[in-house]
Amino acid sequence: MNIELMKQSLYTCKKRAYEAHIRKLKEKYFGVNERLQNIRVSNRKLNCLRWHNNESRQHVIKKLDICIELKDLNHEFITEAIFINNSRADVVDLTTGEIYEILVSEEEKDFYEKIKNYPKCFRIIKIRI
Numbered sequence: 001m002n003i004e005l006m007k008q009s010l011y012t013c014k015k016r017a018y019e020a021h022i023r024k025l026k027e028k029y030f031g032v033n034e035r036l037q038n039i040r041v042s043n044r045k046l047n048c049l050r051w052h053n054n055e056s057r058q059h060v061i062k063k064l065d066i067c068i069e070l071k072d073l074n075h076e077f078i079t080e081a082i083f084i085n086n087s088r089a090d091v092v093d094l095t096t097g098e099i100y101e102i103l104v105s106e107e108e109k110d111f112y113e114k115i116k117n118y119p120k121c122f123r124i125i126k127i128r129i
Contacts, residue, residue: 032076032094038119039092043082046094047071050080058129059090059104066091066100066127087117099124 036044049067051060063079070077075095082088091100099122103111115124 031097035092035094035097035121038083038121039078040082040084043080044078046076046078048079052080056104059102062102062104062127062129063090066102070095083117083119085117085119087114089118092122097122100127101125102127102129104129 047067049064051063067077067079070091070093073095075093077094078092079090080088081092089099090102092098093100099115099118101111101115101124103126111126118124
């Protein structure tokens with residue numbers, strides 16, 4: 001066995017793991033910051049469940065389920081996010097760049113009209129109850 005070759009292999013593996021870790025951290029934190037720029041400053045309450053009085057109970061419970069799942073995954077999220085163009089989303093996952101739109105009584109055409117105003121850097125996930 002060549003000890004130097006083993007040391008070099010170990011060093012290469014550690015370096016590759018370190019670079020992957022740094023790459024993931026940069027994506028998580030700088031990606032979150034970049035996505036946060038699309039949301040109004042007055043509306044940046046992270047990891048907190050917010051709802052309106054006119055939302056149905058089913059809608060609020062589903063939003064809570066999504067928030068619990070995102071919190072378990074250590075994701076940063078905003079509920080009832082208002083974007084700088086005044087459009088509003090149910091839940092925005094800043095870590096992965098996804099918008100969860102919960103549909104209870106809304107029509108499909110209203111949903112597609114609504115998502116036209118969302119920033120292009122987000123992926124939209126439709127949840128029908």
